[in-house]
Amino acid sequence: xxxxxxxxxxxxxxxxxxxxxxxxxxxxxxxxxxxxxxxxxxxxxxxxxxxxxxxxxxxxxxxxxxxxxxxxxxxxxxxxxxxxxxxxxxxxxx
Amino acid sequence: xxxxxxxxxxxxxxxxxxxxxxxxxxxxxxxxxxxxxxxxxxxxxxxxxxxxxxxxxxxxxxxxxxxxxxxxxxxxxxxxxxxxxxxxxxxxxxxxxxxxxxxxxxxxxxxxxxxxxxxxxxxxxxxxxxxxxxxxxxxxxxxxxxxxxxxxxxxxxxxxxxxxxxxxxxxxxxxxxxxxxxxxxxxxxxxxxxxxxxxxxxxxxxxxxxxxxxxxxxxxxxxxxxxxxxxxxxxxxxxxxxxxxxxxxxxxxxxxxxxxxxxxxxxxxxxxxxxxxxxxxxxxxxxxxxxxxxxxxxxxxxxxxxxxxxxxxxxxxxxxxxxxxxxxxxxxxxxxxxxxxxxxxxxxxxxxxxxxxxxxxxxxxxxxxxxxxxxxxxxxxxxxxxxxxxxxxxxxxxxxxxxxxxxxxxxxxxxxxxxxxxxxxxx
Numbered sequence: 001x002x003x004x005x006x007x008x009x010x011x012x013x014x015x016x017x018x019x020x021x022x023x024x025x026x027x028x029x030x031x032x033x034x035x036x037x038x039x040x041x042x043x044x045x046x047x048x049x050x051x052x053x054x055x056x057x058x059x060x061x062x063x064x065x066x067x068x069x070x071x072x073x074x075x076x077x078x079x080x081x082x083x084x085x086x087x088x089x090x091x092x093x094x
Numbered sequence: 095x096x097x098x099x100x101x102x103x104x105x106x107x108x109x110x111x112x113x114x115x116x117x118x119x120x121x122x123x124x125x126x127x128x129x130x131x132x133x134x135x136x137x138x139x140x141x142x143x144x145x146x147x148x149x150x151x152x153x154x155x156x157x158x159x160x161x162x163x164x165x166x167x168x169x170x171x172x173x174x175x176x177x178x179x180x181x182x183x184x185x186x187x188x189x190x191x192x193x194x195x196x197x198x199x200x201x202x203x204x205x206x207x208x209x210x211x212x213x214x215x216x217x218x219x220x221x222x223x224x225x226x227x228x229x230x231x232x233x234x235x236x237x238x239x240x241x242x243x244x245x246x247x248x249x250x251x252x253x254x255x256x257x258x259x260x261x262x263x264x265x266x267x268x269x270x271x272x273x274x275x276x277x278x279x280x281x282x283x284x285x286x287x288x289x290x291x292x293x294x295x296x297x298x299x300x301x302x303x304x305x306x307x308x309x310x311x312x313x314x315x316x317x318x319x320x321x322x323x324x325x326x327x328x329x330x331x332x333x334x335x336x337x338x339x340x341x342x343x344x345x346x347x348x349x350x351x352x353x354x355x356x357x358x359x360x361x362x363x364x365x366x367x368x369x370x371x372x373x374x375x376x377x378x379x380x381x382x383x384x385x386x387x388x389x390x391x392x393x394x395x396x397x398x399x400x401x402x403x404x405x406x407x408x409x410x411x412x413x414x415x416x417x418x419x420x421x422x423x424x425x426x427x428x429x430x431x432x433x434x435x436x437x438x439x440x441x442x443x444x445x446x447x448x449x450x451x452x453x454x455x456x457x458x459x460x461x462x463x464x465x466x467x468x469x470x471x472x473x474x475x476x477x478x479x480x481x482x483x484x485x486x487x488x489x490x491x492x493x494x495x496x497x498x499x500x501x502x503x504x505x506x507x508x509x510x511x512x513x514x515x516x517x518x519x520x521x
Contacts, residue, residue, distance in 0.1 A: 003413060011409050011416075015367065016374070016392040017400070027406045034410060038360075038423050040353045041430050049428030050435060052270045052300075053256050053477035059299040073164035077378035086376050091388045 002032050100179065101125050107137050107181050111227050117202040118221040122182040123149050133230075133290055134177030136283075139184040139222040141215075141233030144274075145263035146170055146183065153265040154186040154198050157399035158379040167263025168295045169232055169274055176290040181228055185218025188401050189267045189370065190234040191362075193242055193466045194458060197403040201460070205247060207491065211460050213243035213453070216277070220247040223277045230287050231277040236268050237358045238453075238470030240275030241482040245452035245494020248484040250511070252276050252284045254504045256477030257302035259288075260295035267407075268365040269300075271358070271474040281483070281511040288508070307505035312513060315341035315506070318445030320348045327521055331449055331485060331495050334519045335510070344445045350434045350472045351450075357434065358471035360414055360427035366404075367411025373399065435476045442500050447510060452482040452494030469496055479504035483511050486521030493521060 008028055012019045019027070071084060080087035104125035111119055120142050128134060140146055143153040145163035147170075152158040166174075174180060188197040195202055195214040202217045204210040205225040212221045219231030220243035233240050235253045244251025253275035266272045276291070278284045295301040317335050319328045332343045375381030375395035382398055385391035400408070414423035441448060450469045458464055473480040478498055485495035499506045 007413070008409060011412050015371070015408055015412050016389070016396050017405055017408065018393045018397040019405070023402055023405065026402055027409065030406055031410055031413070034356075034359055035413070035423070037356045038426070040356050041426050042349075042353065042433055043426075044429045044433050047429050047432050047436075049425055050431040050475075051428060053435075053475075054300045054302070056257075056300065056302070061296065069164055074377075076164065077161050079375060079379070079381035088376055089385050089387050089391050 003028065003035060097127050100128055103135065103137075103179060104181070107179070107227070111181070114225050114227055116205060116221050116225055117200050118184055118218045118225070118227055119182040120152070120185050120199065120218065121150060123180050125179075128179060129175055129177045131175060131177035131290075132286060133173060135179065136177070136230060137179045137181050137228045138173060139181055139219045139228040139231040140170055141186045141190070141219050141231065142183040143186055143190050143234055143265045144170060144232060145265065146180065149183065151183065151265070152199070153190070154188045155373070155399065155404070156199070156380050157373040157396070158265070161378045163263070165263060168260035168297060169291045170263070172291045173232070178230070184216065184222055184231060184233070186233065187215035188404050189265065189366070190215040190236055190239050191267055191366065191404055191407055193238060194460070194462065194464070196461065197401040209459065211246075211458050211462075213246035213458065213466065215239035217243040219277050220244050220249060220251070223247075223279060224249045229278065230283060232291065233275060233277065234264060234266060235273050235275040235474065236266070236271045236362060237467045237474050240277060241452050241470050241480060241494070241496065242466050244277050245482045245496070246456045246458065246492065248492030249277055249279050250281055250284055250481065250483055252288065252481040252507070253473065254288065254292060254479045255302065255501045257300050258292050258479075258504065260298040260301050262295055262297040267369050268362040269369065270365060271362060273474060273477070281508060281515045284481070285508050285512065288504070305502065310505055310509045312339035312341060312510060315339060315447065315510070316344055316445045317341050318344045318346045318441060318448040320351070320448070320450055321345050323351070324451045327451065327485070327488070327493065328449060330521055334517075335514065338513055338517050338519065339510070346441060346444060346448070348437070348441065350437050351468050353430060354434055354472040354475060355465055355467045357427045357430045357475060358467055359410070360423055361431065361475070363407045363411035364415050364424050365411070366407045367415060370400070370404065370408055431475045434472050438476050438478065438500070446499070446503075447506055448498045450496045450498065452496040456491040456493065457489050473498055477501055479507055481507045481511050483514060495521065
């Protein structure tokens with residue numbers, strides 16, 4: 001079982017990446033190779049998965065008012081800004 | 095230091111950068127007044143995935159072109175507070191994803207062998223330090239990003255235990271693996287820099303509480319060597335350490351190098367498929383203009399912004415997180431990560447530090463498809479401190495000796511490395 005060109009195209013749609021034919025040709029064999037290396041992984045039953053290495057649990061800050069970035073600072077890097085908002089193309093269908 | 099003196103120092107550093115023309119720096123920071131402190135007058139390169147307030151920070155990606163961080167990363171703030179001169183932003187693989195600089199925005203040339211890559215992801219910082227353009231550099235090490243180019247360029251590269259240096263203000267693709275690291279020519283400089291940048295940071299929820307390191311007795315140390323790996327070089331390094339410190343050696347059978355890099359790839363890709371979803375052209379950076387609707391804007395912006403390598407990692411991550419592949423690949427990799435952590439725990443019963451090569455090969459041409467993280471990625475998977483030191487040459491290229499310690503024992507690495515460095519012994 002290996003990844004097909006059609007699966008790759010569908011994945012591209014899911015993650016909002018339009019892939020060119022050239023990119024498909026470059027990426028597909030590389031992904032097949034990495035996915036094939038999954039056979040190297042040891043079969044470890046009865047063992048807990050590790051998602052994070054830190055021993056810390058539920059680190060919460062104190063619930064108090066503090067300084068934060070100004071609205072201007074947050075908006076200053078936006079590609080299109082209007083009246084203090086990020087401007088984007090149409091979201092709703094007609 | 096007076097502003098005039100700082101400007102003169104800055105100017106001489108910039109001239110050095112221009113003279114070298116190795117492509118280590120992406121952009122230069124303007125000079126500013128420095129504090130007095132332990133790093134006063136010391137020049138630094140900051141890898142471009144680490145935010146610098148008011149100075150463009152792109153993480154090596156077209157998607158962040160023009161992004162000016164309105165805040166300072168904790169690591170850079172601490173360097174500045176200690177008097178460091180921040181010279182500029184150094185070249186890096188896009189979002190610190192690669193290991194050969196093939197996805198970086200510009201070519202950086204190996205300081206000793208012009209036709210070869212200095213390695214990545216933080217190749218710009220390594221070249222800046224190796225060529226004397228900067229005295230120190232900081233960068234992300236996700237699977238070896240600091241240690242790999244440091245080994246290839248013949249300098250010292252160090253990462254502490256996960257959580258010892260704050261990740262606040264670091265643009266990253268795999269948060270569970272990223273350890274901010276330090277590059278310098280000497281271990282003594284690494285010690286000095288580490289003393290400044292390490293420490294608890296309430297702005298990073300994974301930051302560890304401060305701890306005082308106990309004094310180290312190198313005489314009683316047990317040094318582990320992996321059987322059948324670079325046997326000649328490793329045995330010589332072990333013997334050098336015995337002669338220098340009176341430590342003892344343990345020959346060990348180790349399994350993790352056969353599969354750690356695959357585990358790393360799967361976990362890093364899965365995390366990247368989530369973290370890199372942020373880059374959509376709405377709030378910052380590059381956006382393709384003239385799109386009819388939001389979907390078209392997302393797709394065109396992301397497709398035009400990411401390099402092919404980053405795209406392949408995002409797609410791999412999405413693939414292994416979807417459907418029954420989640421269990422077959424991702425969950426299996428997470429369990430293998432536990433297996434690696436457990437293996438290290440067993441190893442620490444027989445040794446206090448482990449020595450390995452840093453990279454399987456240091457002679458890497460641009461475009462070569464090589465697996466460079468074989469010995470480095472396991473440290474990130476287990477959150478361990480590690481350091482690469484220049485130890486002679488192999489095939490005419492610098493050879494990096496990696497020393498790995500248990501969590502919280504970075505002082506062992508620093509003291510052992512300093513002893514080796516002071517002795518002048520070289521493989």
